[in-house]
Amino acid sequence: MRGLWPPFLVIILVSFMFVSAVYCASLLHLERAFPLNNHGLELHQLRARDRLRHARLLQGYVGGVVDFSVQGSSDPYLVGLYFTRVKLGSPPREFNVQIDTGSDVLWVCCNSCNNCPRTSGLGIQLNFFDSSSSSTAGQVRCSDPICTSAVQTTATQCSSQTDQCSYTFQYGDGSGTSGYYVSDTLYFDAILGQSLIDNSSALIVFGCSAYQSGDLTKTDKAVDGIFGFGQGELSVISQLSTRGITPRVFSHCLKGDGSGGGILVLGEILEPGIVYSPLVRSQPHYNLNLQSIAVNGQLLPIDPAAFATSNSQGTIVDSGTTLAYLVAEAYDPFVSAVNTIVSPSVTPMTSKGNQCYLVSTSVSQMFPLASFNFAGGASMVLKPEEYLIPFGSSEGGSAMWCIGFQKVQGVTILGDLVLKDKIFVYDLVRQRIGWANYDCSLSVNVSVTSSKDFINAGQLSVSSSSRDIMLFELLPLTVMVFLMHILLLEFQFL
DSSP states (O other): OTTSOOHHHHHHHHHHHHHHTOOOOEEEEEEESSOSSOSSOOHHHHHHHHHHHHHHHTTOOSTTSOOOOOOOOSSTTSOOOEEEEEEETTTTEEEEEEEETTOOOEEEEEEEEESOOSSOTTSOOOOOBOGGGOTTOEEOOTTSHHHHSTTOOTTEEEOTTTOOEEEEEEOTTSOEEEEEEEEEEEEEEEEETTEEEEEEEEEEEEEEEEEEEGGGGOSTTOOSEEEEOSSSTTSHHHHHHHTTSSOSEEEEEEOOSTTOOEEEEESEEEOTTOEEEEBOTTOSSOEEOEEEEEETTEEOOOOGGGGOOSSSOEEEEOTTOSSEEEEHHHHHHHHHHHHHHHTTTSEEEEETTEEEEEESSOHHHHSOOEEEEETTTEEEEEOGGGTEEEEEEOTTSOEEEEEOEEEESSEEEEOHHHHTTEEEEEETTTTEEEEEEOOTTSOEEEEOOSSSEEEOTTOGGGOSSOOOEEOOOOOOHHHHHHHHHHHHHHHHTO
């Protein structure tokens, strides 16, 4: 009949529709400053590092704009730091920037920066941005919509003498930074299918830090700046996605073994086992609704109100935190349940105020699984290695493991201890976060909703293992329309 579509046409057209919905990604390789495994460190030292971050994190954004990550200790083994490289300016210059899901703005140190570190204990060369040396650099003036936008606050300042849109941020740990916004070119290597196209770029606005104080002046973990991946309008992910360059979704997979590292994708990593939970709306950080905790399949007696989100409590996903933090209402029953299960086989003990155990065999055989249950029916199942930290061996040969969760009041924070060895997807369009256990040394499949494929320049070459990004090859839109037109004409004569 003339009104029915021939089956082969339906299959072809559906195939075109599917291909047109799968676009591009940007992939960045992450390097880790120190392995998560303990090497003679004390839990109180790790807590001290996290406290310095949380002194800033828990007070929220300064007006909802920026929340820079701050290093909290001079000991080079205390700070869990993931960083990647970006190319800025014309000609492009490379900068090592820390990946921070708790801040919005990409900023790097200016060549005129006062008190900025000149050397780094990470073994990397520090670079400084010089707008006068870039032919594409532009000044962000006080009248610019970005400077006058509602996302800006009193932290944004404008000088009538220089007409520069500037910023000043002071953090809870006493450190601070100030500078001004500039616009310049951010470079990528564009990928279309299996073909690599160099020198793709986009004009973005980022911060140029002219002054630093406090721990930001320390050289032990110094990098060139911060790469913020928050939801604010000034984040790179927001700037690029609003122009259709990249999707409004990013993913990471952080390796937890001694070599560290991982990958960060401007796009959605696809993995069959990923489960999603909705983000709590109108929050400055990535807040989830934690509803209950189970140990060995048994729900713990925790009042759900302990996890309710407010200005002073809730559950935050933060890759900048080394350990993990549980509110007291959840910590106590959690430790009690673990002790009850393992006490016949291991020796519970207290070491410097921490709940620890002497274990003569593998912890995976002796300790139970723990399940953190979130809204939307999404559960995060933790293996013993994801809530315990090794602390050497005793004289008798038994290994000492301690609970990695720390007891706090108010805010539960899921840091690297539980985020490692998992794919995490931050879907800002659907306002949800997804996760799945994964070997982060393997390749990943990516589906995105933009018009090109992007990979961060030079990152794959430094990977210790092969990480191939498996992408669908796209047909140009004009070719698709032409072929569909031919098919429709063919149908008219059937």
